[in-house]
Amino acid sequence: MRTPTFLLICLAVSAAVFAISVALGNDYIFFAGYVVMQYVVLSTAWNILGGYCGYVNFGSAAFFALGAYSTVAIYKLITENDFYRMPMPVLMLIGGVVSGVVGLGMGYLTLRLRGAFFAIATLALAVVLQTLIVNWDYVGGSRGAYIIRPEQIEPIGSYIRYLFLIMMLLAVAAVTIARLIEHSRLGYGFATIRDDELAAEASGVPTLRLKLIATTISGALMGMAGAPFPYYIGYLQPASTFGLDYAVNSIAMPLIGGTTSWVGPLMGALLLGSLQQIATVTISSAVNLLIVGCLLVVFVVIAPNGIVGLFHTYLQRKPEDFVGRRPVDADASEKVP
Amino acid sequence: MIFSFDLLINAVVSGILIGGFYAAVTSGVSLSFGILDIVNIAHPAFIILGSYVAYAANSSLGLDPILTAIVMMPAFYLLGAGIYQVYYTSFEKRGQESLRGLAFFFGLLFITEVSLVLYFGVDYRYVDARYIGPSWHFGMLDIPLRILVPCLASLLLMAALQIFLTRTFVGRAIMAVAQDQLALRLMAVDPIRIKRIAFGVSIATASLAGAFLIIIQPVEPSVGREYIGRVFAICVLGGMGSLPGTVVAAMLLGVVESLTSTFYGPSWAPAVSFGFLLLTLAVRPAGLLGR
Amino acid sequence: MNAAAATAAAHGLLRVNNLGKRFGGFVALENVSLSVAAGERLGLIGPNGSGKSTLVNCICGTLRNEFGSVHFGAQKLDGLDAHERTHLGLARSFQLPRPFVSLSLADNIRIPLLYTVAMRRGHHHASREVEERCVELLCEVGLGDKARRLPRELTQVEMRKLELARAMASEPKLLIADEAMAGLTHSEIEDILALLVRLNEQGVTIILIEHIMSAVMSFSRRLVVLVSGRKIADGAPGDVMRDPEVERAYLGQ
Numbered sequence: 091m092r093t094p095t096f097l098l099i100c101l102a103v104s105a106a107v108f109a110i111s112v113a114l115g116n117d118y119i120f121f122a123g124y125v126v127m128q129y130v131v132l133s134t135a136w137n138i139l140g141g142y143c144g145y146v147n148f149g150s151a152a153f154f155a156l157g158a159y160s161t162v163a164i165y166k167l168i169t170e171n172d173f174y175r176m177p178m179p180v181l182m183l184i185g186g187v188v189s190g191v192v193g194l195g196m197g198y199l200t201l202r203l204r205g206a207f208f209a210i211a212t213l214a215l216a217v218v219l220q221t222l223i224v225n226w227d228y229v230g231g232s233r234g235a236y237i238i239r240p241e242q243i244e245p246i247g248s249y250i251r252y253l254f255l256i257m258m259l260l261a262v263a264a265v266t267i268a269r270l271i272e273h274s275r276l277g278y279g280f281a282t283i284r285d286d287e288l289a290a291e292a293s294g295v296p297t298l299r300l301k302l303i304a305t306t307i308s309g310a311l312m313g314m315a316g317a318p319f320p321y322y323i324g325y326l327q328p329a330s331t332f333g334l335d336y337a338v339n340s341i342a343m344p345l346i347g348g349t350t351s352w353v354g355p356l357m358g359a360l361l362l363g364s365l366q367q368i369a370t371v372t373i374s375s376a377v378n379l380l381i382v383g384c385l386l387v388v389f390v391v392i393a394p395n396g397i398v399g400l401f402h403t404y405l406q407r408k409p410e411d412f413v414g415r416r417p418v419d420a421d422a423s424e425k426v427p
Numbered sequence: 428m429i430f431s432f433d434l435l436i437n438a439v440v441s442g443i444l445i446g447g448f449y450a451a452v453t454s455g456v457s458l459s460f461g462i463l464d465i466v467n468i469a470h471p472a473f474i475i476l477g478s479y480v481a482y483a484a485n486s487s488l489g490l491d492p493i494l495t496a497i498v499m500m501p502a503f504y505l506l507g508a509g510i511y512q513v514y515y516t517s518f519e520k521r522g523q524e525s526l527r528g529l530a531f532f533f534g535l536l537f538i539t540e541v542s543l544v545l546y547f548g549v550d551y552r553y554v555d556a557r558y559i560g561p562s563w564h565f566g567m568l569d570i571p572l573r574i575l576v577p578c579l580a581s582l583l584l585m586a587a588l589q590i591f592l593t594r595t596f597v598g599r600a601i602m603a604v605a606q607d608q609l610a611l612r613l614m615a616v617d618p619i620r621i622k623r624i625a626f627g628v629s630i631a632t633a634s635l636a637g638a639f640l641i642i643i644q645p646v647e648p649s650v651g652r653e654y655i656g657r658v659f660a661i662c663v664l665g666g667m668g669s670l671p672g673t674v675v676a677a678m679l680l681g682v683v684e685s686l687t688s689t690f691y692g693p694s695w696a697p698a699v700s701f702g703f704l705l706l707t708l709a710v711r712p713a714g715l716l717g718r
Numbered sequence: 719m720n721a722a723a724a725t726a727a728a729h730g731l732l733r734v735n736n737l738g739k740r741f742g743g744f745v746a747l748e749n750v751s752l753s754v755a756a757g758e759r760l761g762l763i764g765p766n767g768s769g770k771s772t773l774v775n776c777i778c779g780t781l782r783n784e785f786g787s788v789h790f791g792a793q794k795l796d797g798l799d800a801h802e803r804t805h806l807g808l809a810r811s812f813q814l815p816r817p818f819v820s821l822s823l824a825d826n827i828r829i830p831l832l833y834t835v836a837m838r839r840g841h842h843h844a845s846r847e848v849e850e851r852c853v854e855l856l857c858e859v860g861l862g863d864k865a866r867r868l869p870r871e872l873t874q875v876e877m878r879k880l881e882l883a884r885a886m887a888s889e890p891k892l893l894i895a896d897e898a899m900a901g902l903t904h905s906e907i908e909d910i911l912a913l914l915v916r917l918n919e920q921g922v923t924i925i926l927i928e929h930i931m932s933a934v935m936s937f938s939r940r941l942v943v944l945v946s947g948r949k950i951a952d953g954a955p956g957d958v959m960r961d962p963e964v965e966r967a968y969l970g971q
Contacts, residue, residue, distance in 0.1 A: 146529050209529055213468075213656065213701075214708075218698050218705070221701075288812075289812065292801075292885075293884060387535060390527045391517040
């Protein structure tokens with residue numbers, strides 16, 4: 091399936107989902123749906139570096155939070171100086187750029203490290219960034235920051251519907267990007283980094299450059315997911331924004347769904363995200379995290395290839411079918427560097 | 428910044444003492460990561476578990492936390508051995524340690540922490556003992572006993588571990604298993620069993636470290652997270668598995684943290700240990716074959 | 719040093735000068751100097767642990783040498799990453815095969831084509847061309863019918879062939895075959911030798927690292943012997959094998 095077709099299908103599905111949600115009338119669906127869509131973006135983004143390249147990032151929360159805090163900084167700038175209010179997509183872009191640049195920087199510092207050290211370094215970086223934000227009074231420091239959300243936005247209706255729509259479109263973009271990467275030369279390069287970096291280098295793959303590309307894209311997407319968050323939540327606090335909950339979810343969802351393709355994180359996020367929304371309302375948010383932790387451990391031990399892997403095993407596919415990467419489209423070779 | 432020699436000396440001394448305690452906290456990771464190459468980032472969670480066990484025994488039975496910890500060490504050892512068995516069967520055997528092994532321990536970290544929250548709540552817990560409270564005074568120096576006692580006990584633990592690793596057969600086998608599994612097999616020693624013992628010992632140290640922790644400061648479940656960066660920073664800086672190196676690195680980190688906290692304020696403290704970690708990682712020999 | 723070696727030293731495609739490599743206190747390579755002329759067939763032999771693979775790793779950039787330098791054509795290689803050296807035309811097969819385990823055999827071959835050949839020529843090929851080239855290369859080593867299989871389904875011998883095919887795929891000027899023939903049957907060895915000779919006739923310089931003496935002797939025009947990290951002989955195969963020091967150090971074991 092060519093990318094434009096895929097994109098159209100996704101957009102059609104999104105339009106349908108949005109229409110149904112509006113018809114159902116309960117605004118809570120949008121609140122819950124926003125979080126699920128956010129996790130689709132976060133887990134897809136994580137998987138680009140983690141699943142495709144094999145580099146585990148424990149600091150997802152940092153990129154997410156940077157996107158959120160860049161929005162807060164701009165909000166303060168606007169309200170204090172009476173500037174023109176920026177539309178959400180612009181804020182998202184800015185959040186994406188900030189987190190992308192930080193991702194690039196972090197990658198440059200840490201990607202020469204062996205896998206496990208890289209993972210630990212990402213955790214360290216997340217804490218350093220959190221400490222910097224906590225000590226930055228302009229965005230509220232540890233006291234937190236308040237964002238006043240507009241009530242309505244025409245012609246969509248309540249603001250939360252607008253946020254949900256934006257996040258869903260971002261999710262479509264993230265999944266499309268992931269799929270595009272998978273089917274391009276970049277995807278092959280990432281796979282070799284995951285399988286054997288030494289052999290990849292010997293075959294001419296510029297591993298550091300590719301890893302930096304992965305970190306930047308991954309970080310940028312996470313930042314874009316974080317940018318609308320202050321408007322969603324109203325009150326932003328470093329402790330919860332940088333919370334390990336984001337880290338564990340962005341790792342658990344791809345691992346449970348399956349890390350080898352874009353389908354896994356999407357499925358993991360939809361399933362696990364919805365499950366968590368139900369659990370938070372019916373039980374408690376602590377139990378919610380316990381479930382995530384248990385599922386993560388269980389899946390990682392029993393079903394290493396996630397739900398997608400189980401699916402393939404169930405259908406008894408031959409290894410050739412499973413692994414056969416669809417070759418790049420004959421004429422319109424998707425040129426990705 | 429108010430600079431006085433008094434403050435400086437006390438900051439340095441308390442940094443050294445805390446450093447001794449950090450060494451005990453790191454000793455488990457020196458074993459699992461430094462020697463066995465297993466990235467157990469859940470280790471701090473087990474330490475917190477140890478703290479809560481000591482708390483439970485102390486608040487309901489009035490038992491001394493360190494004694495409780497010593498009594499509980501076999502239980503922690505068994506927990507460690509069990510975890511290693513699962514880790515080995517699921518990951519090491521299949522050669523999938525990196526991504527999935529990390530995720531496994533991350534999941535354990537979460538399960539442990541959240542279970543503690545559900546059972547004990549998020550309030551800070553502390554223990555009571557005769558040596559918590561009084562301080563010794565030597566001229567300018569103020570040494571709280573609640574820091575001195577754990578430090579001394581930690582150094583004892585480190586010494587005991589060092590003797591175990593260098594003078595006993597099992598200990599030397601553990602050092603050997605990191606380097607040459609085949610040679611071990613040829614000596615009719617099962618490397619898997621040795622690694623299981625090593626990991627068990629690693630978690631057993633968490634029992635003691637947890638008791639030390641709750642003596643030094645009040646504990647709540649998410650306190651463990653601060654220690655993830657510290658233990659790996661110290662482990663790497665200390666030379667990955669060298670116990671004397673761990674002690675030195677731990678004290679160095681303790682002093683730097685203490686000075687930062689005293690002169691710049693405690694809100695910068697987490698950045699110190701994690702910044703340290705980044706620094707040590709950056710300075711390590713780079714390259715894909717680097718180790 | 720004989721005439722061939724002297725010529726190579728002056729105009730060599732690959733020039734290794736006083737290469738030294740340590741691992742902590744252990745000296746893996748000491749003062750190794752070596753030249754390979756374009757189009758040559760060089761054999762590199764030595765006991766296990768003599769540093770042959772370390773030398774290859776240093777030349778190809780997988781390891782960094784502390785002392786000495788490596789030149790490839792006019793280019794000084796020191797400081798260049800391994801992938802850059804591959805782009806310049808250096809290729810190697812690994813002694814212990816390192817296939818990309820999650821990719822099919824055809825995709826394994828595709829990687830050098832996508833990342834070295836395409837980058838060198840400055841444009842992307844149509845996927846059909848690439849696909850055909852993958853299968854072609856696999857056929858040359860006798861793995862054509864397994865193009866869609868995964869490496870884990872291969873025997874050790876087949877994995878070595880894959881290693882070689884992947885190294886060939888990057889269209890190198892100089893190919894280092896590191897023990898590509900271990901475990902092969904006599905006829906398989908003949909096949910691989912014929913393949914290497916064909917490559918050489920097309921202009922590829924080849925360094926053959928082997929323990930199988932018959933293969934080395936028949937293939938090499940020049941022989942270099944490495945013992946305990948030092949080069950102890952460099953010349954025509956016949957002369958080298960008669961060298962008493964070589965006999966003592968290597969053959970006598």
